[in-house]
Amino acid sequence: MMNLRNDESSSAGYKRSKSALVGIVGSRRHSLILLMIAFVACLPFLLLHIVVHNEASDQADVHLRNLRTHSQPQRPANNLDVQSDFLATQKKDWDPSNSNSAGMDQLKQLSFPHGTFFFGVDSHQMKIPESEVFDPSTYWLPFQRELLEDDDDSEEINVEEEKKRCKSYGFKFPKGTLPLKRRRLFYGALISDDSKEVIKATSMEQYNIFHTVSLIESNKIFNLTPKKWRFFGSNEASKELSWLYQVYGPKTKVSIDYYAPSLEKEQESDAMYPERYQRDGHAYRWKFNGMRPDDVAIVGDLDETYSRDFLRALQICDVKKFRPGQDCKAPKVTASTLIFESSPECARKGMRWYHPDAIIGECIEQIGDSKPHPPTKRNRWGPHGWRLDGYGYDGDYSAYEAEVLGPLNMTGQGPLWLPFEFRKALGGEEMIEKRDKWNSPTAYHFHNFLMSDEEFRFKYSTHGHADLKAQNKTLMKIHGDVLLAVACAHGIRTNGLEKSFGSIKGNARPIYYMNEEARRARHSVWQEIVREDEAKKFGTSALDGDAEDEALLTKT
Numbered sequence: 001m002m003n004l005r006n007d008e009s010s011s012a013g014y015k016r017s018k019s020a021l022v023g024i025v026g027s028r029r030h031s032l033i034l035l036m037i038a039f040v041a042c043l044p045f046l047l048l049h050i051v052v053h054n055e056a057s058d059q060a061d062v063h064l065r066n067l068r069t070h071s072q073p074q075r076p077a078n079n080l081d082v083q084s085d086f087l088a089t090q091k092k093d094w095d096p097s098n099s100n101s102a103g104m105d106q107l108k109q110l111s112f113p114h115g116t117f118f119f120g121v122d123s124h125q126m127k128i129p130e131s132e133v134f135d136p137s138t139y140w141l142p143f144q145r146e147l148l149e150d151d152d153d154s155e156e157i158n159v160e161e162e163k164k165r166c167k168s169y170g171f172k173f174p175k176g177t178l179p180l181k182r183r184r185l186f187y188g189a190l191i192s193d194d195s196k197e198v199i200k201a202t203s204m205e206q207y208n209i210f211h212t213v214s215l216i217e218s219n220k221i222f223n224l225t226p227k228k229w230r231f232f233g234s235n236e237a238s239k240e241l242s243w244l245y246q247v248y249g250p251k252t253k254v255s256i257d258y259y260a261p262s263l264e265k266e267q268e269s270d271a272m273y274p275e276r277y278q279r280d281g282h283a284y285r286w287k288f289n290g291m292r293p294d295d296v297a298i299v300g301d302l303d304e305t306y307s308r309d310f311l312r313a314l315q316i317c318d319v320k321k322f323r324p325g326q327d328c329k330a331p332k333v334t335a336s337t338l339i340f341e342s343s344p345e346c347a348r349k350g351m352r353w354y355h356p357d358a359i360i361g362e363c364i365e366q367i368g369d370s371k372p373h374p375p376t377k378r379n380r381w382g383p384h385g386w387r388l389d390g391y392g393y394d395g396d397y398s399a400y401e402a403e404v405l406g407p408l409n410m411t412g413q414g415p416l417w418l419p420f421e422f423r424k425a426l427g428g429e430e431m432i433e434k435r436d437k438w439n440s441p442t443a444y445h446f447h448n449f450l451m452s453d454e455e456f457r458f459k460y461s462t463h464g465h466a467d468l469k470a471q472n473k474t475l476m477k478i479h480g481d482v483l484l485a486v487a488c489a490h491g492i493r494t495n496g497l498e499k500s501f502g503s504i505k506g507n508a509r510p511i512y513y514m515n516e517e518a519r520r521a522r523h524s525v526w527q528e529i530v531r532e533d534e535a536k537k538f539g540t541s542a543l544d545g546d547a548e549d550e551a552l553l554t555k556t
Contacts, residue, residue: 082110082366087119087288094121096231097238104232104258110284113381114277115261117216117284123245123254132242136207136249147308147511148207157182162316165309169442170435171317182315183322184211184295186361188282188419189302190275191215191256193230197522198449199247201512202305205444208249209311211295214285215244215302218259221462222274225265231256253289257281272465276420277384283366283419293362293369296322299422300356303446306335307508310432310442314358321360321429328363328373329397329414332428335443338504341481342448343526344513346488347498353445354431357422365416374404376415383418387425395426440506448482451525453533456482474538475530489523489530 090108107118140148157180163173174180187210206213220226231241245254259278279299286297296314298306306314314322314333321333337353340346361367365383376392377400378385390399392415405411417425434440450456453475460470460478470478476486484496498504501519513519 082284082287084287084290086284090119090121090125094126095238096120096241097233097235107258112277112280112384114263114274114384115259117281118258118260119281119285119288120256120258122212122289123248123252126242126245128242128245132239134243134246136204136247141515144204144511144514148204150308150312151182151208157316162312165313166317168434168436169310169313169317169432171313171319174316174318180316182312184291185209185311185315186212186214186286186289186291186295186297188214188216188279188286188297188299190278191217191230191302192221192227193455194302195449195451196243197451197525198303198446199244201444201446201449201510202302203247204512205305205308205510206248206252206311208251209308209315210248210252210298212286212289212291213248213252213254214257214282214289215255216257216259216278216281216285218261218274218278220261220274222272223265223462223466224261224263224274225462229258232258255285255289257285273380273385276418276424279419280384281419283364286361286364287366291361291364291367293360293367294324295361295367296358297361297364297367297419297422298356298358299419303449304337304353304356304443305510306356306358306443307441308511309508310335310434321358324362326360326363327413328368328416329392330395330427331359331363331414331417332422332430333358333432334428334430336431336433336439336441337443337445338441338508339445339447340449340510341488341497342450342485342529343488343523344446344501344510344519345523346485346526347501347504348484349496349498351496352431352441353443353447355423355445356443357428359417359422359428363414363417365418368416370416372410373413373416374408374410376400376404387415392425434506434508436506438506440508442508444510446510448485449522451529453529453536456529456533472538474536475533477538485526486530489527 087108094106095103104118107120109116109118111117137145137148159180162180166173187206217229217231218227219229229237231237231244241256244256248254259281261274261277263274282297282299286295291297319333321331334354334357337355339348339351339353341348362369363373375383377388378391379388380386387393388399390396391404392400397414400415401411404415405413432442434442448456448459450459456475456478457471457473460467460482467473467478476483484494487494488497493499501509501513513522
């Protein structure tokens with residue numbers, strides 16, 4: 001009986017379990033059907049994600065492989081095509097003192113295989129705290145004010161004065177109806193640990209002239225060693241940014257944009273390439289600020305500037321390289337630049353520099369039209385790096401004509417120019433001097449206007465083509481340029497130096513250092529830097545009779 005009851009109980013239990021199971025199965029079958037429907041609906045998106053992911057991974061691998069092997073993709077490509085209103089929705093209340101990552105992530109950004117640009121708020125958008133507002137013109141001397149207040153909006157341009165100015169540089173005066181209108185000038189330079197001294201000197205020359213000043217900071221130096229942001233992440237950074245926004249004048253839009261390289265040292269053997277990638281950001285900033293093909297862009301280092309008089313000439317005169325319809329093969333206008341070594345009292349004699357450089361907008365990447373100026377081939381991925389031999393390198397366009405223009409039934413045209421090519425590539429009217437009896441310079445280079453001997457050692461041991469032994473050298477042993485400046489600090493006038501600021505031939509002088517007090521102050525700082533360096537005894541005393549040094553420092 002026990003077994004029978006157990007069997008009956010088991011049978012009843014089985015029936016209940018079967019009934020429950022049928023319910024569960026039915027419920028699960030219904031859920032399964034719903035899941036299958038959902039899966040089928042999502043399948044195209046899943047497949048698309050897989051394809052995009054695989055393509056992105058493949059492209060990343062190709063980018064790194066091209067970078068390491070310096071190979072060239074089969075077909076050249078334009079830089080990222082971005083609309084000019086890209087920054088229209090940029091946050092205007094961005095706080096540069098915010099050190100957390102969200103502070104930088106709030107900015108509009110563009111990413112490339114080599115790194116990411118973060119575009120900051122410009123000086124016409126940022127509300128500067130009242131305690132940080134200042135007017136640079138309050139420090140001008142009367143004669144400086146007369147030179148710098150040369151563009152009163154209430155007055156018409158003085159035609160006769162401008163005709164004389166144009167003639168003095170070998171330019172013609174433009175034909176056409178009056179009143180004249182000045183060209184808009186856009187500027188680009190990289191910024192790092194540049195001293196306020198040199199920024200004050202160059203920005204005074206440029207005061208209220210540029211439509212846009214595009215400055216780009218990186219969180220790595222050119223050899224890809226990390227560094228701290230100077231203009232982001234602290235209260236001090238915010239104050240420095242406020243100062244920088246104001247020194248170029250209220251008519252100029254000043255921006256600090258940020259570049260974060262994604263490359264590691266082993267991915268890029270040439271320390272100059274990160275500099276070239278960083279300069280790419282200028283063209284985007286110019287575009288966002290409304291640059292047109294008939295505007296002019298100028299690229300330089302922050303310690304270089306055209307003279308104010310030459311800047312005004314570029315705005316008004318009939319410059320051949322600025323006429324519409326350029327072929328863009330050789331569009332540059334390059335300066336003849338007077339060099340000052342560490343002090344305004346240490347001007348070079350018999351030697352000129354040849355930057356900054358200017359190019360008309362119609363020949364610039366992102367500004368000009370790529371249809372009449374198809375992209376060329378380069379030695380990095382897509383639109384980055386040097387032009388290849390025959391594709392514009394050293395002015396040779398033979399392969400570009402045959403392989404790029406030929407299939408398009410075009411001839412005679414050149415490609416658009418990247419910002420770094422303003423400085424590095426050949427092509428244009430170079431070394432324009434003033435046509436006076438002294439061949440007066442058209443630009444100034446305030447070279448090595450640093451603020452300590454340690455800054456010199458850091459610069460020469462890390463930047464560009466670095467000397468890794470520079471950290472253990474006295475200044476006079478670091479570089480021939482610095483040796484000349486050290487001699488000048490000691491009052492030794494060599495064959496390579498002018499006797500003084502006042503002895504410079506011609507009538508071109510940097511406006512900032514026409515102030516005797518400013519000259520004296522900087523020269524005193526430089527002399528103190530030399531004294532502190534020599535007190536450290538790097539195994540040699542200053543001017544110790546080295547044969548090479550003596551040859552260089554022969555007195556005039």
